[in-house]
Amino acid sequence: MTPCMPRQFMSNAFFALGKGRRRAPLRFRQGGQNILVSSPMALATIWDADILIWATSTMIAAQRCGAPIPAVLQATRYEILGFPRRDVSGGYYERLPDGLERLNRTNVVISSSEWIDEQTGAPWIEDWRISAGVVHIRLAAWLREAVLAPRAVLALDPAYFTLTSGFERLLYLIARRHAGRQRDGWAFEVAHLHRKTGITQTLVAFVALLRRVARSNTLPGYRIELSDLNWPEHVRFRPIGDRSVDKPVGIPVGIFDRTRLSTVESTPIACENHG
CATH class of the missing domain: 1.10.10 (Arc Repressor Mutant, subunit A)
Structure with missing residues (x-):
């Protein structure tokens, strides 16, 4: 499955670049829009974004195969953590909930008007839970729309x-x-x-x-x-x-609805390739 990311989030720093706990908001302009990324705890990091890349890649693979895209994405912890080719260990399993929580608590405001610190944006992830080693993730509606819009994503090496x-x-x-x-x-x-x-x-x-x-x-x-x-x-x-940039990542990743009726196996799916 080819790793993909929405091009909208590849032009500026939407995520903290350090592994420390950055609390200061990120503010910038992009395409005439004012962007504010903030969190009451710590901002989601660019390593936390690997989870979003997994989610994006999974949805794009399903879309290209004509499979239904469930509201809640599900996969094992190993499938999500192994997708970026990590040597998955117990430490990664222990840190996964922290990354999911940062994605849930980090809010993004995209507005044509000036932002203010009191503005409440939308999170990357609306809800998540881990049950019996299976991770359940509900992406925010605005992020799903950004992923599934025509020609919205680019393949990553x-x-x-x-x-x-x-x-x-x-x-x-x-x-x-x-x-x-x-x-x-x-x-x-x-x-x-x-x-x-x-x-x-x-x-x-x-x-x-x-x-x-x-x-x-x-x-x-x-x-x-x-x-x-x-x-x-x-x-x-x-x-x-x-x-x-269309080399597949060889970790099988399935997506399921709540009754686990639909599965998309890992397939080299080409995302949009234009720069």
């Missing part, structure tokens, strides 16, 4: 899950969303990219981070090019090689 830095993960998502497979990729003003990532460090520190990622060359399928190594004004994400 499974190597995305091997990135250990939240910053590198976000850079990959931005590159995948904007550069796609275009020959010349996509260029940003460095200051603009700095704002998109939501990183609180200074612009000087941000450039140092970019240089480090560019030297390590860790982004799957993309190379980072800085316009000037002394003080770059632009950064370009350029596709490299002939790397396909």
Whole structure:
């Protein structure tokens, strides 16, 4: 099953990039909309988002196969945790409820008007429970609509899950969303990219981070090019090689309704592939 993510959430930092407990809201503009991501506890992290990638991929696989998409997604803990190719251990099982709760308590406001801190948005997950090792997840209605809209999702390279830095993960998502497979990729003003990532460090520190990622060359399928190594004004994400993003993740994942009448087995399903 090909990992997929709605392109709407790949252009900016919708998730905390560190594994620590970030409480400060994320605020940014995207496509004329004001976005506010907040939580009364801690924001959902970009690693918690792996659960949403699993859910998105499962629904897209069902949609492409013409299978019904239940209101409540169900799978074993191993199927969800193993989807991003983790070496699943007891520690991951113990931390799964925390990730689900952060997704449930993190609220997203998307508005054409100015946001205020008191605004109450919609969570990523409306409800969840774990019973006898089976995870039951009800995605928020707005998120289901974002996933199932025409041409709404992009396939991800499974190597995305091997990135250990939240910053590198976000850079990959931005590159995948904007550069796609275009020959010349996509260029940003460095200051603009700095704002998109939501990183609180200074612009000087941000450039140092970019240089480090560019030297390590860790982004799957993309190379980072800085316009000037002394003080770059632009950064370009350029596709490299002939790397396909349609490689399946070989973990069988089923989706079921409450009576478990419908199952979709793991199949290499191609998501939208345009950048």
